[in-house]
Amino acid sequence: MPTHFDRDAVAPTPIDVVLPCLDEAAALPRVLAALPPGYRAIVVDNGSRDGSPEVATQHGAQVVHEPRRGYGAAVHAGLEAAGTELVCVLDADGSFDPTELPALVAPVATGTADLAVGRRRPVSAGVWPWHARAGTALVAALLRHQGIPLRDLSPVRVGRREGLLALGVADRAFGYPLELLIRAAAAGWRIREIDVTYAARAAGTRSKVSGSVRGTLRATRDFAAVLRTVGVNR
Template sequence: MLTQRDKTRPSVDVVLPCLNEAGALPWVLERMPPGYRAVVADNGSHDGSPNLARERGAVVVTVPERGYGAAVHAGLHAADAEVVCVCDADASLDPAQLPHLVDGLLAGRAELVLGRRRPTSVRAWPPHARLGNAIVAGRLRQRGVPVRDLGPMRAARREDLLRLPVADRRFGYPLELLLRAAQAGWRIVEIDVDYHRRVGRSKVTGSPLGTARAVRDMSALLASLR
């Protein structure tokens, strides 16, 4: 994995929230674009993920507080690049496509660029999970956030992200991030990215019941945010 910075462009760190992703991390880290540094925010893995990541050149930060938002937030603080991307560590998304998002950011098209997931197979994104995502995205649009997907791949400038008052440290983090960005007047654009079947089972929407609970809880969170 190449981590040497390109001095002619802003530096880029890639935060990878991680909980027991040893089966996927090698592929994810091998696909990191040249000059993009991986920051693995480990959220309590017991499958050797942290050591595996270190062996492959990633920066690893241990995050004792459990939750997706806690891992991302810790990763942002551990990063030092001007531009920060976030990408899942389960091999569902290809880090090689991150430059498309970063190029949109650096071209001045937006302050936040999101990867809008396009499944590469029927099994990559089960119907119940797609429906749940569509419901929550629709409720975000009603609040003025122009998105079709709450996708976990995104790019923004690190200092801008740290200034947003995002308080959620669990699975509601992406939803609150989008709402706070829109409230701050950020331009938000989506760029299509491939979405593959993940390695292992989703920790949030791995079943119809899990998806229903996630939609319920995220809808309640959205209603509580002002």
């Protein structure tokens, strides 16, 4: 069962937060301002044309430029650039609350989990479109069938930097989170799923995945490629 957010969770700092970014200038100020004390932003720009890197710099974030397009490419570049033992990954679009990160960090920091991942809890109807929710539910059910106890494949997670890199996740597109979970489970990692609130993105922006049926289909294609090459057998 997922664990609910604990507002009293305490974690060691500093902790780097990797934020993959493609045209998120409208959301970045609010996201960066909401990071808890000691949590340092690494904004990985993936080819933005809206001034996202400049906005990130103005708000105190370290900016890494990743020319190879793809969610996985951006996350991997951020992990390589991180300098702390524990690393968080969080979307830069404003749909997740950075103040909830300590609750995910706590089980990893205390050694009761090797990987903490978020389980999205929409704050209102329409936040998580049916096509995106259905695709996620299907893949999560397949993972559970193979003994990986998850209900979501959210883009929020916390782990130890060296361990995450050592897993050797090869996907550089939307299949990255799925491959990460499969490889972590195969390596015997203790995976903890924790509830996180899921809200609307910043005004004027749209999710590259759940914002359209086309985006969901592209992510599904990437998931299928991971399943073909990596599989889910433990």
